[in-house]
Amino acid sequence: MTMKKMTEAQLAELETDLNAIREEVLEDLGERDARYIRRMVRLHRSLEAGGRIMMPFGFLPPVFVAATATLGIAKILENMEIGHNVMHGQYDWMNDPSLHSQTYEWDTVCTGDSWRRTHNYEHHTYTNIIGKDRDYGYAVLRLTDDEPWKPWHTLQFINYILLSVFFQWGVGLHELETEKLRSREISWREKLPFLKQFARKGGRQAFKDYVFFPLLTLPVAPVVLAGNVGANLIRNLWSSTVIFCGHFTQDAETFTEEECEGESKGHWYLRQLTGSSNFTGGRWLHILSGHLSYQVEHHVFPDLPAHRYPEISGKVQAVCRKHGIHYNTGSFASQYGTVIKRILRHSLPGKMAGLARAA
Secondary structure (H helix, E strand, O other): OOOOOOOOHHHHHHHHHHHHHHHHHHHOOHHHHHHHHHHHHHHHHHHHHHHHHHHOOOOOOOHHHHHHHHHHHHHHHHHHHHHHHHHHHOOOOOOOOOOOOOOOOOOOOHHHHHHHHHHHHHHHHHHOOOOOOOOOOOOOOOOOOOOOOOOOHHHHHHHHHHHOHHHHHHHHHHHHHHHHHHHHOOOOOHHHHHHHHHHHHHHHHHHHHHHHHHHHHHHHHHHHHHHHHHHHHHHHHHHHHHHHHHHHHEEEEEEEHHHHHOOOOHHHHHHHHHOOOOOOOOHHHHHHHOOOEEHHHHHHHOOOOOOHHHHHHHHHHHHHHHHHOOOOOOHHHHHHHHHHHHHHHOOOOHHHHHHHHHO
């Protein structure tokens, strides 16, 4: 896809317009925002406790379903609305060590330090730049014609399913840079410090869910183990789907390194606006997505409290209309449908993909 062409003067005006929205929110931050995130933390803790307490009684099918779903929702809430947003620095201004971006450690196998490097810095700096943003396809999916087709891409829908099922592990291992290991740009020795950190964090997470809590309820350990596996699966499938809908819809643009050389802040804003996707829904859909249903707003303002995105969405849309920029949004189902189409289309070589697109 080709990035919209704007003059430097137009980009400067775009920067001014979006900066004004950002400053308005920053000036209004206060107790309302603090109450919100603390309420989410309390809700997460209540849900997790409820799920854990119900789980030993999971030999009763209705209780098993309720316990697994409750624990799964607790994990979603902690990862999406709390952990992801806190680690972006959205609540650093509160000076609360438990909610500070540099000290928060979330309930998933990816370490906070690794996430801050690969996501906060790499992805949000080089969003959708092919060859720079390794989140684009997670090194296992071809999602643009800018990436050469290889025979193994034919099976990439299977890779997508596996990535979704084991999403926390895929994210946790993302910093391993397997593509560079394969090409020998880097060595395994260079990755040893990361692997040690990953093994410690992943080991603790696996021990907690698959050893400690089952052993704590030994007579019904298999039931508790199955429930914990189910809760993690619920979290993995949901979080991967939300993230894919925010980044890989049909209208989400990609960019070349040459297009982005020496870019201004206005150009960076333009890239965030055109490379992101929103989806519509009710209040709890937004909360459980970590408000990444407003991925456009998140990419433009990653350090503003995410619960503010619905309030500023209309203003961002007005800026897009003013500058003739497509604001990519749609229903959750329709956006996810275009993600699936994109994965399938780019599993084919160029000519066949063109026929699939025409069909």
